[in-house]
Structures are given as C-alpha cells and as structure tokens.
Amino acid sequence: MVFGVAAASRSIAAAAAAAASPSSMGMNAGGIDRAESNECGVKVLDMSAYYSGDPHKLKDFVTQLHVQCRTTGFFYLQNHSVPQHLCDDMLQLARKFFTSSLDTKMSIDYTQSAQFRGYMRLGWENTAGLSDYREQLDFGPEEEEEADMINGRLNHLVYPLYRRLRGPNQWLSNETIPHFRPIVENFMLKMSTFSMEVMKCIALSLGLSKDYFDSSFGHRPHYQMKVARYPPVPEPEMGGNGSLYGVGPHTDSGYLSFLLQDDVGGLQALSKDGNWIDVLPRRGTFVVNLGEMLQLATNGLYLATMHRVVNCQGQKSRYSVPFFFNPRLDAKVEHIPITEFSNAGSKDAYPNAPVSNFPVRGNENCGARNKIFPIFGDNAFKSFARSHPQLVKMHHPDLREADGTIVFRESAGDNGYVLYFPS
Numbered sequence: 001m002v003f004g005v006a007a008a009s010r011s012i013a014a015a016a017a018a019a020a021s022p023s024s025m026g027m028n029a030g031g032i033d034r035a036e037s038n039e040c041g042v043k044v045l046d047m048s049a050y051y052s053g054d055p056h057k058l059k060d061f062v063t064q065l066h067v068q069c070r071t072t073g074f075f076y077l078q079n080h081s082v083p084q085h086l087c088d089d090m091l092q093l094a095r096k097f098f099t100s101s102l103d104t105k106m107s108i109d110y111t112q113s114a115q116f117r118g119y120m121r122l123g124w125e126n127t128a129g130l131s132d133y134r135e136q137l138d139f140g141p142e143e144e145e146e147a148d149m150i151n152g153r154l155n156h157l158v159y160p161l162y163r164r165l166r167g168p169n170q171w172l173s174n175e176t177i178p179h180f181r182p183i184v185e186n187f188m189l190k191m192s193t194f195s196m197e198v199m200k201c202i203a204l205s206l207g208l209s210k211d212y213f214d215s216s217f218g219h220r221p222h223y224q225m226k227v228a229r230y231p232p233v234p235e236p237e238m239g240g241n242g243s244l245y246g247v248g249p250h251t252d253s254g255y256l257s258f259l260l261q262d263d264v265g266g267l268q269a270l271s272k273d274g275n276w277i278d279v280l281p282r283r284g285t286f287v288v289n290l291g292e293m294l295q296l297a298t299n300g301l302y303l304a305t306m307h308r309v310v311n312c313q314g315q316k317s318r319y320s321v322p323f324f325f326n327p328r329l330d331a332k333v334e335h336i337p338i339t340e341f342s343n344a345g346s347k348d349a350y351p352n353a354p355v356s357n358f359p360v361r362g363n364e365n366c367g368a369r370n371k372i373f374p375i376f377g378d379n380a381f382k383s384f385a386r387s388h389p390q391l392v393k394m395h396h397p398d399l400r401e402a403d404g405t406i407v408f409r410e411s412a413g414d415n416g417y418v419l420y421f422p423s
C-alpha cells in the first residue's frame with residue numbers, strides 16, 4: 001500500500017479493496033424497506049417525505065434511510081432541494097472548464113493554493129498506488145486566509161494546523177468563462193443547505209433529535225467540492241492501458257458524500273459478496289454514500305462503502321461533481337450515543353479488512369501510519385498533506401524535515417507525528 005498518495009477526501013484504506021468484503025449492497029432488508037430500487041439494486045429514497053412535514057411519511061423515510069446506511073452505505077436521493085437547472089448549469093460549467101485551454105486551466109493550478117484548491121491535472125492524483133485517470137477542480141468554503149503570507153507562503157506559526165485550510169478559492173474571470181463563480185458559489189450554497197437537511201435525517205434515523213449535528217455542522221461546515229472529468233480510457237489497440245481507473249477503489253474519509261453525475265456512468269460500489277455494482281446515472285438524484293467519519297462516529301453501525309470509477313472507452317468524457325459534507329474544522333468527532341445498536345461494530349461490516357484501516361475509536365493511533373485525530377480539521381489536514389507532499393513543501397515548509405519527511409505538529413514546539421515518509 002502506498003501511503004503518501006490518496007485524495008484528501010478519500011481514505012488510504014483504498015488498497016484493502018481487493019481483499020475486503022464490505023457492506024451488504026442490495027441486501028433485502030426484511031420487509032421494512034419499501035424504497036424503490038434502481039436497476040443496479042441501489043435504493044432510491046425520496047426526500048419529499050422530509051419536506052412534507054407529514055410525520056408518518058417522515059417515519060417511513062428515516063426507517064428506509066436507517067436500513068440503507070446499515071446495509072449498503074449507498075443510496076440515491078430524489079426530490080431534493082437543489083434545483084435541477086442549477087445541477088444542469090453545474091455540469092455544463094464542468095464541460096466548459098475542462099474543454100478550455102490548458103493555459104486557462106493552469107491559471108488556477110492547485111499548486112498555487114496553500115489550501116489545496118484549484119485545478120489538478122490528469123495523472124497528479126493516485127489512489128492505492130495507481131494513478132487516477134481524471135482531472136479535477138477543487139473548492140471549499142470561501143474564507144479569509146487565517147495568516148499573513150510571508151514571501152508567498154503561509155506564516156508557519158499558524159496552529160492548530162487545520163486553520164491553514166481556511167482560505168479563498170481560485171476563480172476564473174467572467175470573461176474567461178461566463179458565470180463561473182456565481183454558478184459554483186450558488187451550487188455550493190444549495191448543496192450545503194441540502195446536506196444539512198440530510199444530516200438531520202441521519203440524526204433522526206439514529207433515534208436522535210434532528211438538530212443533534214447542528215452544533216458540529218451548522219454554522220461553519222467545512223465541505224469540499226470537486227468537479228471532475230474522466231476522459232475515456234484509450235483502447236488497448238491504441239496503446240492504452242485498459243486497467244486504468246478514473247478513481248481507484250477507496251472509501252471516503254468524511255461524513256457524507258453527494259454525487260451529481262452526468263449520463264455516462266462508471267461509478268461502482270463493492271457489494272458484500274465482493275461484486276462491483278454499477279451505480280447508474282439517474283437524472284434528478286444525488287448518489288449519497290457515507291464516509292469513514294460517520295462509520296467511526298456510529299461505531300461501525302453505518303457503513304462507509306468501498307467504491308471506484310471505471311472510465312469507459314470510446315469518445316465520451318464523463319463529468320461528475322462530488323460534494324463532501326463535513327463538520328466545522330474544530331468539531332470533535334465523538335461516538336454517537338446509540339447504545340441499542342452497540343453490537344454492530346465495523347469489524348462485522350468489513351470482516352476481512354485490516355483493523356488499522358477501519359478504526360472504531362476516535363482517538364487512538366490505529367496503526368503506525370494511520371493515526372485518527374479527534375478533531376475533524378486535523379484529520380482533513382493530515383489527508384491533504386499526505387496526498388500532496390509537494391504542496392506541503394511549497395506552502396507549509398515548516399512541516400517538512402530535511403530528509404523530506406512531513407510531520408504533523410499540534411503546536412510550534414511539538415515533535416509531531418510523521419505523515420509522509422519520502423520513498
């Protein structure tokens with residue numbers, strides 16, 4: 001397993017994919033699950049039950065949600081609160097951006113950002129040691145940078161480190177691509193509101209009050225949005241390597257992931273019996289999957305399911321917009337009090353996965369190289385830094401030792417925890 005390279009919103013657990021047998025995709029939920037099912041077996045749940053205010057519909061909906069979170073960790077949400085025209089505009093913008101000139105794209109190259117945001121070229125990202133076959137554009141909440149810049153670098157005395165993740169996005173001018181910034185900002189705003197609604201449903205589905213997560217997420221959630229293009233894989237007879245992944249097998253590392261996808265397809269989720277199941281495009285829906293932090297917080301009751309993207313051959317690129325909804329950077333990840341379900345641990349969910357990859361406690365060193373920190377932002381910074389050691393060297397040089405090792409420090413004098421070993 002290669003530890004230095006995995007996308008920030010995704011976990012280094014990815015390499016366990018081939019061996020692991022997670023989740024129960026498509027499992028029959030014993031009669032109480034009346035959700036409609038897509039051709040692929042992933043259920044379609046209807047958010048209108050939440051908006052209707054009808055307590056019976058809501059009860060039925062959160063029961064279905066509970067079942068999907070426990071059995072598959074993947075579902076579609078339809079009748080959500082994000083306008084369809086905005087979703088269409090967002091995908092159209094993705095096409096415009098990725099088909100613009102390399103100069104335009106490189107004008108917002110992510111190496112210019114101390115917050116790891118902007119455009120990432122094809123081949124610059126790896127999952128489980130293999131290069132991903134996609135190019136992408138990353139955004140987060142638009143904020144002031146927390147520290148003064150010194151010679152173009154963040155002031156290295158900024159602690160806790162997660163504060164360094166606060167900062168601006170990189171934008172293209174209206175002349176370069178009309179409405180670039182308003183469309184992205186409007187989409188992120190609507191996604192953020194919708195994600196919070198889903199968090200409330202998740203709380204209800206765990207038998208908690210619907211505002212249970214408000215203090216951790218409500219005021220300043222630290223979401224991450226990607227806009228991705230998956231080019232068709234060159235055919236073997238054209239000298240291509242047919243085994244390339246758009247994104248290699250992985251689990252998402254945050255709380256909830258929402259995916260807007262076009263009509264091309266390529267997303268697959270790993271079923272309990274070890275089969276990769278197509279999560280087919282379905283207009284008017286978001287694909288939702290759970291991340292490791294939610295699995296951790298529920299002590300493994302809710303599942304972070306392995307997934308990947310397989311690029312098609314032929315002419316057509318695939319465009320998708322994953323939105324990773326995460327709490328405030330300073331939120332502490334704590335176990336949710338759901339004692340009635342305490343028998344369900346992640347060891348059951350992932351019977352063959354190495355324990356270090358699926359920790360069930362929030363504050364322990366789970367294997368020498370995969371420490372889970374109790375503060376969400378620390379984990380987020382850790383993932384970014386481990387994914388992009390070259391950016392740490394450029395923007396956070398105080399974290400880099402002479403031999404190239406990257407060290408996570410909780411304060412200026414701290415000896416730190418090694419995040420990245422040079423190979």
Ligand SMILES: O=C(O)CCC(=O)C(=O)O
Pocket residue numbers: 009010226228247252259261266267307308309320321322
């Ligand atoms: O683009 C997709 O279909 C999924 C992307 C994904 O899983 C990720 O970026 O974590």
Ligand SMILES: [Fe+2]
Pocket residue numbers: 010250251252257307
């Ligand atoms: Fe993912």
